[in-house]
Amino acid sequence: MKKRITLISIIFIILSITIISSATYLGYMQKLVEENIYKNLEELTKQDASNIENKLKEDIRILNSICNEITSNNIKNVKEMFELYHRNAGKYKFTRMAIMQEDGTTITSDGEIVDLSEDIEYFLKNEDIQISRSRKSKVDMQEINIYSQKIKIEDTNFVIMLIVETQEYERLFSTSIYNGDSYEYIITKEGEIIANSANHENTKNIYEDLKNNVNLKSKTNVDKIRENIEENKNGQDSLKILENKYYISYTNINVSNWILLIITPESIIAKESKQILKTSLLISIIIVLGITCISLYIIISNIKKKKELYNLAYIDPITKLGNYYYLLKNGQKLLDNSQNIPKYVIILDIEKFKSFNKHYGHNVGNKLLIQIGKKLDKVLEKHNKVVCRLSNDIFGIVIQTNKEIEKILEEIWKNLSKISIEEEIYAIYPVIGVYKCKDNEEILNAIDKASIAHDTIIGNYNKKYAVFDEKIEDQILEEHQIEEIMEEALEKNEFEVYYQPKIDIKEEKMVSAEALVRWKREGKIISPAKFIPLFEKNRFILKLDLYIYKQVCKDLKRWQKSIKEIENLNVSINISKEHFGNLDFIEKYVEIAEKYKIDTNKIELEITESASINSDINLIEIMKKIKERGFKISLDDFGTGYSSLNMLQDMPIDVIKIDKSFIDKIEDKNEKIDLIKYIVKIAKELNVKTVAEGVENIKQIEYLKNIGCDIVQGYYYSKPLSKIEFEKYIHENNIYSD
Numbered sequence: 001m002k003k004r005i006t007l008i009s010i011i012f013i014i015l016s017i018t019i020i021s022s023a024t025y026l027g028y029m030q031k032l033v034e035e036n037i038y039k040n041l042e043e044l045t046k047q048d049a050s051n052i053e054n055k056l057k058e059d060i061r062i063l064n065s066i067c068n069e070i071t072s073n074n075i076k077n078v079k080e081m082f083e084l085y086h087r088n089a090g091k092y093k094f095t096r097m098a099i100m101q102e103d104g105t106t107i108t109s110d111g112e113i114v115d116l117s118e119d120i121e122y123f124l125k126n127e128d129i130q131i132s133r134s135r136k137s138k139v140d141m142q143e144i145n146i147y148s149q150k151i152k153i154e155d156t157n158f159v160i161m162l163i164v165e166t167q168e169y170e171r172l173f174s175t176s177i178y179n180g181d182s183y184e185y186i187i188t189k190e191g192e193i194i195a196n197s198a199n200h201e202n203t204k205n206i207y208e209d210l211k212n213n214v215n216l217k218s219k220t221n222v223d224k225i226r227e228n229i230e231e232n233k234n235g236q237d238s239l240k241i242l243e244n245k246y247y248i249s250y251t252n253i254n255v256s257n258w259i260l261l262i263i264t265p266e267s268i269i270a271k272e273s274k275q276i277l278k279t280s281l282l283i284s285i286i287i288v289l290g291i292t293c294i295s296l297y298i299i300i301s302n303i304k305k306k307k308e309l310y311n312l313a314y315i316d317p318i319t320k321l322g323n324y325y326y327l328l329k330n331g332q333k334l335l336d337n338s339q340n341i342p343k344y345v346i347i348l349d350i351e352k353f354k355s356f357n358k359h360y361g362h363n364v365g366n367k368l369l370i371q372i373g374k375k376l377d378k379v380l381e382k383h384n385k386v387v388c389r390l391s392n393d394i395f396g397i398v399i400q401t402n403k404e405i406e407k408i409l410e411e412i413w414k415n416l417s418k419i420s421i422e423e424e425i426y427a428i429y430p431v432i433g434v435y436k437c438k439d440n441e442e443i444l445n446a447i448d449k450a451s452i453a454h455d456t457i458i459g460n461y462n463k464k465y466a467v468f469d470e471k472i473e474d475q476i477l478e479e480h481q482i483e484e485i486m487e488e489a490l491e492k493n494e495f496e497v498y499y500q501p502k503i504d505i506k507e508e509k510m511v512s513a514e515a516l517v518r519w520k521r522e523g524k525i526i527s528p529a530k531f532i533p534l535f536e537k538n539r540f541i542l543k544l545d546l547y548i549y550k551q552v553c554k555d556l557k558r559w560q561k562s563i564k565e566i567e568n569l570n571v572s573i574n575i576s577k578e579h580f581g582n583l584d585f586i587e588k589y590v591e592i593a594e595k596y597k598i599d600t601n602k603i604e605l606e607i608t609e610s611a612s613i614n615s616d617i618n619l620i621e622i623m624k625k626i627k628e629r630g631f632k633i634s635l636d637d638f639g640t641g642y643s644s645l646n647m648l649q650d651m652p653i654d655v656i657k658i659d660k661s662f663i664d665k666i667e668d669k670n671e672k673i674d675l676i677k678y679i680v681k682i683a684k685e686l687n688v689k690t691v692a693e694g695v696e697n698i699k700q701i702e703y704l705k706n707i708g709c710d711i712v713q714g715y716y717y718s719k720p721l722s723k724i725e726f727e728k729y730i731h732e733n734n735i736y737s738d
């Protein structure tokens with residue numbers, strides 16, 4: 001919503017800017033066009049005025065020269081005067097010459113006599129040449145103008161006149177180029193019309209005429225024009241007559257007192273300019289539209305890009321749920337809300353998802369993840385929550401609910417444990433950790449704690465979920481402390497090998513011993529149960545196993561030399577499944593055995609049955625490789641893992657070690673006792689020896705002897721012993737093995 005508003009306002013701003021600049025541009029263009037019109041009109045007016053001026057000058061010159069000749073040659077005869085005119089002026093376009101006598105009687109060159117007595121005063125008042133206003137010719141009623149000059153011959157005044165038809169001026173008007181749509185006037189300062197292109201017979205005064213026609217607003221313009229003309233100023237202006245605009249230009253015609261005035265309708269003079277304006281407008285519109293489109297495009301693609309970036313940053317492409325960063329951002333928001341309803345962070349993943357992927361392919365794996373996302377959303381539908389996929393098969397949830405969290409987790413577990421993909425149903429095993437958040441909890445901290453709870457039940461198939469409690473944290477703390485000192489402990493030889501004898505039931509003799517690590521620190525012994533799982537997690541076990549193996553080889557070599565009874569002692573050593581990721585360890589183990597001159601068939605490697613759960617490794621292949629190098633192999637903790645009879649058949653093992661949990665049941669008269677019987681039976685079938693672990697009493701021994709179990713190991717005979725104790729044990733019991 002907010003985005004849309006910003007989008008709209010951005011478009012609005014861009015559009016406004018473009019429209020304003022277009023309008024300014026158009027205004028500027030209009031001004032330019034108007035200036036251009038005025039300039040053109042001014043030039044036109046000046047041009048016409050100058051043409052008329054030239055004609056007037058020429059006409060005056062001719063009159064002047066005629067008069068000069070008359071006076072200098074002292075011509076008194078009218079006839080001779082006309083001859084002079086014909087000689088001089090005939091080729092010019094004068095209509096006629098006339099000579100007025102003092103009484104107003106006027107003779108014309110074309111032989112007429114007219115009476116101009118009412119104009120005597122005008123003709124005689126001035127010594128200089130005068131140019132008359134337009135008047136009707138008394139000869140032929142044509143509109144004419146008269147150039148006149150008073151001359152004196154022997155004390156008698158004559159007025160020599162050259163008559164020109166007013167039309168002659170009008171011929172010089174260039175408004176004809178406007179097809180007669182423009183009007184050109186020669187006027188006097190008072191506005192009296194001397195000549196006009198339109199032949200407006202009725203109009204006598206231009207100012208009155210204009211004032212009668214123009215709109216109210218333009219009347220002041222007329223006054224202004226009149227004022228200017230009276231002050232001998234040239235100028236331009238515009239007027240409105242009805243809806244039409246007219247441009248007016250006026251300029252003085254020198255020589256006379258006349259003014260040339262041109263009135264042109266805008267429609268004519270601005271035709272071209274209008275076109276320019278129209279084009280400009282069109283261009284402006286195109287620019288506005290173009291800019292709008294471009295800005296829209298940019299904004300939309302920006303929004304798209306932003307969304308893409310957002311998705312990239314916050315959305316998991318597979319499930320379309322939020323990702324880790326989404327959980328940090330929106331989970332924190334949920335934790336920060338002030339409602340007094342409990343908030344939890346849940347971390348969930350799928351046991352052995354890697355194997356699932358490998359087995360069914362990534363495509364089905366991805367579909368599984370999508371289904372999990374959907375189911376989580378569905379189960380938690382009614383709660384205020386954020387569901388995200390954090391990585392691989394790990395999901396993170398922040399949820400706010402009044403409902404018992406245990407119930408919700410049960411429901412999640414139930415819904416996720418069977419998932420159908422394309423009509424196939426897949427059984428999966430969700431592992432869930434949950435943490436109840438405190439007030440103002442940091443999301444990162446909450447995720448950590450939920451993860452800690454989650455990690456405690458990985459591989460523990462008895463628990464569906466784990467709720468974080470502070471004890472777990474203590475354990476983690478302890479683990480951290482151990483991790484800090486383990487390397488140093490190894491260097492300081494704090495790890496020591498203990499040996500636990502294995503006894504042949506029938507012979508009641510020690511036939512072998514299991515090497516078990518002990519960590520002696522500051523006088524105390526730390527139990528392997530505390531550090532072995534941790535070392536398997538952080539893979540320090542690789543170093544530790546090798547160290548123990550070396551110690552055992554060293555001990556074996558010494559014993560073979562010094563203790564007659566056990567020169568052929570067989571020792572079993574635990575080897576973590578963590579080694580199986582890289583098979584180089586086999587060569588390393590062989591090398592060390594060779595170094596101490598120990599026959600590898602004196603060494604039995606104990607591999608836990610649970611190593612076969614991880615289907616990423618092919619346990620049988622690994623066992624075969626180990627076997628190839630001469631080692632014996634025992635399958636440790638048998639009965640706690642998942643090896644099938646088929647697998648058992650293919651495993652190149654020498655020994656099956658029946659887990660203590662089965663042996664413990666012997667006293668209980670539990671039905672599991674039968675199971676031991678079968679295990680022993682099968683082992684015999686497979687030609688594999690059986691070792692019973694954790695044998696603590698005679699009852700168990702008797703039972704095991706009865707069912708044909710080969711070897712027993714347990715506190716009944718001996719606890720794991722330090723090297724010295726073990727050597728003592730051998731001497732005291734005088735045991736010999738072959």
Ligand code: C2E
Nearest residue numbers: 516517528529532548574575576694695696713714715716
């Ligand atoms: P495990 O291989 O099953 O070893 C047998 C465990 O049972 C030993 O515990 C031993 O002390 C204990 N045990 C033997 N007889 C009895 C009995 O009669 N009663 C009872 N209650 N316990 C008995 P330990 O030494 O604490 O070792 C625990 C586990 O740690 C071992 O189980 C083994 O998985 C692992 N481990 C020990 N040493 C090493 C080692 O050097 N490398 C590796 N990778 N794992 C080791």
Ligand code: CA
Nearest residue numbers: 514574606636
């Ligand atoms: Ca073992």
Ligand code: CA
Nearest residue numbers: 636637657693
């Ligand atoms: Ca065991």
